[in-house]
Amino acid sequence: MTGGSDTIFELLPMVFARPGEALARAEAVLDGDPSPLHASVAHHVIGMWQRDFGDLRVALRHLRRARDLAARSGSADREADVLGTLGVALVHAGRTRQGLAALERGVARGTGHTRARVLYRRAYVWWVLGHHREALDDVRRATPVLRQADDVIWTARALTLRATVHLALGAVERAEADFTAAQRLWDTTGQEHDKADVVESRALAAFRSGDIPAALRLFDEAEERYAKLGTPVFVFYIRRCEVLMAAGLAPEALAEADAAIAVLDRIGGQTTRKAELLLAAARAARLAGEPDTATARAADAVRLFAGQQRAWWETHAQLVLIEARLAAGRTSGRMVADAAAVAGRLTECGSPAAPEASLLAGRIALRLGRRAEAERHLDVAARSRHSGPPLARMTGWAAQALRAEAAGSSRGVLEACRRGLDVLDDHRMTLGASELRARATAQGAELAALAQRASLVSGGPRRLLVWSERWRATVLSAPPTRPPADPALSRNLTAFREIAARAETARVDGRPVPALEREQRRLEREIRSWTLRMRGAVPGDGHRFDPGRLLERLGGGRLVEIAELGGRVQVLLCGEGRVRRFEGGPLADALAEVEHVQAGLRRLAHPGAEGRLPVLEAAGRRLEELLLGAAVSHLGPGPLVVVPPARLHRVPWALLPSLRERVVSVSPSASSWLRAVETEPPPDGGHVLVRGPGLATGGAEVPELADRYGTATVLEGDEARVPRVLDSLDGAVLAHIAAHGTFRADSPLFSSLRMADGPLIVHDFERLHRSPYRIILSSCDTARLASVGADEVLGLVTALLPLGTAGVVASGVPVNDATVVPLMLALHKGLSSGLSLAEALRDARAALPGDAVHQATGWAFTAFGAA
Structure with missing residues (x-):
C-alpha cells in the first residue's frame, strides 16, 4: 500500500477499531518502499498493536523505529505523537523514568x-x-x-479516562456523567475496541455504586465485544476480578487472574498489567481462604510496583500483603505500624481503601493486647460506617463493633452488628440470584460471630438464639427472583439438557466425550451468567425472629439449634416455653466424625459390608456426644426439629442413638421451619409420580404408588421430560420423584435429577411458581448441599423450601436401590394414614428388615421442613 498521507494516517485509529486489519495493512506498507513519514506511521501502528495485544519488547522496537523515522521526516508533530505512545509503552514495561521523559519530550515537541x-x-x-x-x-x-479540533475519538477517550480517574477517587456520580457523555460520542464512531472499553468502564462504575447485577451484565456485554475483536484485554480481567470478589466468587476471581497472568507471560505483555493481575490474585486468594497463595502473589506485586515507581499501587498491594499475613496467623508490633503507615498513605492519596487499612491496624493491635492503640485506628475506620458504598459501610460497622467489644460494651457490639448486617442485608437483596445472595453473607460472618459472642457473655440463651438466627440460612428468607420467560435462557436450558444427555449416553457406550463436555461447560457458563445478572425484586422479612412465636408453635415438641463459637458446639434447646444452652464438643472433632459416618454409610449401601455396622453405630454414639452433649437427656418424648449449621448438613441424624426411634426433621433455620409450619397445602393440588431412566430397580415403587393414589399424574418413559415434569410439579400437593440424583459440589445449582431428556437442575426448579407442598426424592445424593457464605447451604432441597415446599424427604449419601423400594412404600403408607413426613419416615424405618443394608438405607434418608 502506497496511498497518500490521509490514507496512511487512517491506520492509527484503526488499531482500536479493527485491530487485525490495522496490523496487516501496516505490515503491507513496510513491505513496499515507504517514505520515512509513512514508515513511521506503519511502525507506530505495529508498536501500538504489540503494546496492547502482543509482545511489549517487540512493541518497543517498532516504536523506537517509528520515533527515529519521524525525526527523519522532519515533522515535529509526528515525532511528538510517537513519543507519546512510546512513553506509555515504556511505563507499561516498568521503565517509568524513561517513559515519563519520553512523554515530557512529546509535550514539548507537539x-x-x-x-x-x-x-x-x-x-x-x-x-x-x-x-x-x-x-x-x-x-x-x-x-x-x-x-475544539472536533476530534470525536480522542475527546471520547479523554472523557473515558477522566471518568476512570474519578472512579479511583470514589467520585462515582462524576464518573457516571463522563461515561455517559463518552458513550454518546463513541456511538458515532466505528472504534469497536474503544466502545467495548467504555462498556467495561461503565460496569466498574455500576459496581462502585453497589449494583453488582448491572456490573456483571455490562462485563458480559464488554466480553462479547472484545471476543469479536480477538484481542486479549487484561484490564478487563483485573476489573472483573474485583466484582467477582465482591460477589463472593473469590475462587473464580483467583482462577481468572492466574489464567490472565499465564497468557500475559506467554505473549511477553505489559509488566504493569502483570503487577495489577498479581494484586487481584492476591486479594482473591485471601478471600478464598488461601493465605499462603495470597502472601506470595502480594509480595510479587509489591516488588513489581516498587520497581515501576507506582507508589499508589504499591501501597494497595502492601495492604493485601499484611492482610494475608494476618490470615496466616502472623501478628507483630511491626505489622501494626506497617498497617497504620499504609492507612496514612491511602488517606493522603484519597483511596477508598483507607478505612480498610485502619481496621486492619486496629485488628492486629487488639490481638496483641494494645487496646489504646487499637482504639485510635478503629475510631478512624469506624468513620466510614455512615457513608459510601455498602462494603465500605460494613468496614466501618465492623470497626465500631470491635471498639465496643474492646470497651466491654455488649450493647454497643450488638447495635453495631445489627446496623452492619442491615447494610449487608439491603445490599444482598439487590441480588436476584440465590447463589450470590448466599455467597454475599460471608462478608457479614465476622459481625455475626461478634454478636453471638456478646450474646453468650451477657444475654443468655434466648438472645444467643436470636443472633444465631440473624445470619443463618438468610437466602431462604425470601423466594429467589423468578427468571422471566427469556427465550435465550430457555434455549440454553434446552440445549444444556440435550448436550448433557448425549454426553451421558456416550459415556455409557464408551465413546469419547471431550467435545460434548466442553459444550456442556459453555452452556453452563451461559446459564449461570444469565442468572447472576438478575436483580433482586423481593424484600426480605427483616429477620425479625421471635423466640416466643417459635416456642408457642413447638407445642410439646423440641427444637435444637446448633451453633459454633470459639471452635466448640453450642446447643440451644427450645421447648417448654424456654431456651436452654448446653455445650457440645469441639466442632472439628464432629466434622471429622461426620466424614467417617458418611464413608460407613456408603460401604453399607453394598451387601457384604455388614461387619461395618458396629463401627458405624459407635460413630453415631460419638457424634451424639459431640453434637448434643447433655441436651440429650432433656429432649422429651415429642417430635424434634434439628437446626444444624451449614457445615453439619451431612449428619445422618437418625443414626444418633437417642434419635433413632424419634420423629426428627431437619431445617436450615428455625425461621424457615416456622415458615414451613405455616405453609398451607394448595387446595386443588394433585399427586405427581415421576420415574426417570436408568434406575437399577426401574423405580419399582412408582407403579404401586400409582395404584395407591389412583388419580395421580404418572410421568415415566418419554413422558418424564423436563418441561412436562415442571408443568406437573407446579402447585402439586405431593410429588414423588424416582430419578438418579447428581450433586455438583463445584456448582451446586447444577445439581440435578435425571429425566428422559436430560438433567432437571436447580435453576429449573427456581422457575416454578410454586414447588410441590411435599416432595420425596427416592434416589441417592438428592439431599447433598454445598456450604457457602457465612452459614448458607445450596442444593436441591434449599431450592425448594422458599418456593412453597413445606417438607422434603431425601438422601444425602448413595443408597442401595433395592432397599429403597420397601422404605418408600412404607413411607407413603404412613402419609396416606395422615402422618407427617417425619412421622412416616420414622415408622418406615421401623418397618424395614433388621439387616445392616436396610438399616443404613433408613438412616441415609432425612425429613426436611415441617410437613
Whole structure:
C-alpha cells in the first residue's frame, strides 16, 4: 500500500477499531518502499498493536523505529505523537523514568491538537502510576483542545479516562456523567475496541455504586465485544476480578487472574498489567481462604510496583500483603505500624481503601493486647460506617463493633452488628440470584460471630438464639427472583439438557466425550451468567425472629439449634416455653466424625459390608456426644426439629442413638421451619409420580404408588421430560420423584435429577411458581448441599423450601436401590394414614428388615421442613 498521507494516517485509529486489519495493512506498507513519514506511521501502528495485544519488547522496537523515522521526516508533530505512545509503552514495561521523559519530550515537541493527544497519554500514564490528581490536571488541559479540533475519538477517550480517574477517587456520580457523555460520542464512531472499553468502564462504575447485577451484565456485554475483536484485554480481567470478589466468587476471581497472568507471560505483555493481575490474585486468594497463595502473589506485586515507581499501587498491594499475613496467623508490633503507615498513605492519596487499612491496624493491635492503640485506628475506620458504598459501610460497622467489644460494651457490639448486617442485608437483596445472595453473607460472618459472642457473655440463651438466627440460612428468607420467560435462557436450558444427555449416553457406550463436555461447560457458563445478572425484586422479612412465636408453635415438641463459637458446639434447646444452652464438643472433632459416618454409610449401601455396622453405630454414639452433649437427656418424648449449621448438613441424624426411634426433621433455620409450619397445602393440588431412566430397580415403587393414589399424574418413559415434569410439579400437593440424583459440589445449582431428556437442575426448579407442598426424592445424593457464605447451604432441597415446599424427604449419601423400594412404600403408607413426613419416615424405618443394608438405607434418608 502506497496511498497518500490521509490514507496512511487512517491506520492509527484503526488499531482500536479493527485491530487485525490495522496490523496487516501496516505490515503491507513496510513491505513496499515507504517514505520515512509513512514508515513511521506503519511502525507506530505495529508498536501500538504489540503494546496492547502482543509482545511489549517487540512493541518497543517498532516504536523506537517509528520515533527515529519521524525525526527523519522532519515533522515535529509526528515525532511528538510517537513519543507519546512510546512513553506509555515504556511505563507499561516498568521503565517509568524513561517513559515519563519520553512523554515530557512529546509535550514539548507537539503543538496544538497533537500536543493535546500527548497530554492525554501522559494523563493515562499518571492514572496507571496512581497519580490521580496529576492525571486529572493533564486530561483537563487536553479535553478543550480536542473538543475544539472536533476530534470525536480522542475527546471520547479523554472523557473515558477522566471518568476512570474519578472512579479511583470514589467520585462515582462524576464518573457516571463522563461515561455517559463518552458513550454518546463513541456511538458515532466505528472504534469497536474503544466502545467495548467504555462498556467495561461503565460496569466498574455500576459496581462502585453497589449494583453488582448491572456490573456483571455490562462485563458480559464488554466480553462479547472484545471476543469479536480477538484481542486479549487484561484490564478487563483485573476489573472483573474485583466484582467477582465482591460477589463472593473469590475462587473464580483467583482462577481468572492466574489464567490472565499465564497468557500475559506467554505473549511477553505489559509488566504493569502483570503487577495489577498479581494484586487481584492476591486479594482473591485471601478471600478464598488461601493465605499462603495470597502472601506470595502480594509480595510479587509489591516488588513489581516498587520497581515501576507506582507508589499508589504499591501501597494497595502492601495492604493485601499484611492482610494475608494476618490470615496466616502472623501478628507483630511491626505489622501494626506497617498497617497504620499504609492507612496514612491511602488517606493522603484519597483511596477508598483507607478505612480498610485502619481496621486492619486496629485488628492486629487488639490481638496483641494494645487496646489504646487499637482504639485510635478503629475510631478512624469506624468513620466510614455512615457513608459510601455498602462494603465500605460494613468496614466501618465492623470497626465500631470491635471498639465496643474492646470497651466491654455488649450493647454497643450488638447495635453495631445489627446496623452492619442491615447494610449487608439491603445490599444482598439487590441480588436476584440465590447463589450470590448466599455467597454475599460471608462478608457479614465476622459481625455475626461478634454478636453471638456478646450474646453468650451477657444475654443468655434466648438472645444467643436470636443472633444465631440473624445470619443463618438468610437466602431462604425470601423466594429467589423468578427468571422471566427469556427465550435465550430457555434455549440454553434446552440445549444444556440435550448436550448433557448425549454426553451421558456416550459415556455409557464408551465413546469419547471431550467435545460434548466442553459444550456442556459453555452452556453452563451461559446459564449461570444469565442468572447472576438478575436483580433482586423481593424484600426480605427483616429477620425479625421471635423466640416466643417459635416456642408457642413447638407445642410439646423440641427444637435444637446448633451453633459454633470459639471452635466448640453450642446447643440451644427450645421447648417448654424456654431456651436452654448446653455445650457440645469441639466442632472439628464432629466434622471429622461426620466424614467417617458418611464413608460407613456408603460401604453399607453394598451387601457384604455388614461387619461395618458396629463401627458405624459407635460413630453415631460419638457424634451424639459431640453434637448434643447433655441436651440429650432433656429432649422429651415429642417430635424434634434439628437446626444444624451449614457445615453439619451431612449428619445422618437418625443414626444418633437417642434419635433413632424419634420423629426428627431437619431445617436450615428455625425461621424457615416456622415458615414451613405455616405453609398451607394448595387446595386443588394433585399427586405427581415421576420415574426417570436408568434406575437399577426401574423405580419399582412408582407403579404401586400409582395404584395407591389412583388419580395421580404418572410421568415415566418419554413422558418424564423436563418441561412436562415442571408443568406437573407446579402447585402439586405431593410429588414423588424416582430419578438418579447428581450433586455438583463445584456448582451446586447444577445439581440435578435425571429425566428422559436430560438433567432437571436447580435453576429449573427456581422457575416454578410454586414447588410441590411435599416432595420425596427416592434416589441417592438428592439431599447433598454445598456450604457457602457465612452459614448458607445450596442444593436441591434449599431450592425448594422458599418456593412453597413445606417438607422434603431425601438422601444425602448413595443408597442401595433395592432397599429403597420397601422404605418408600412404607413411607407413603404412613402419609396416606395422615402422618407427617417425619412421622412416616420414622415408622418406615421401623418397618424395614433388621439387616445392616436396610438399616443404613433408613438412616441415609432425612425429613426436611415441617410437613
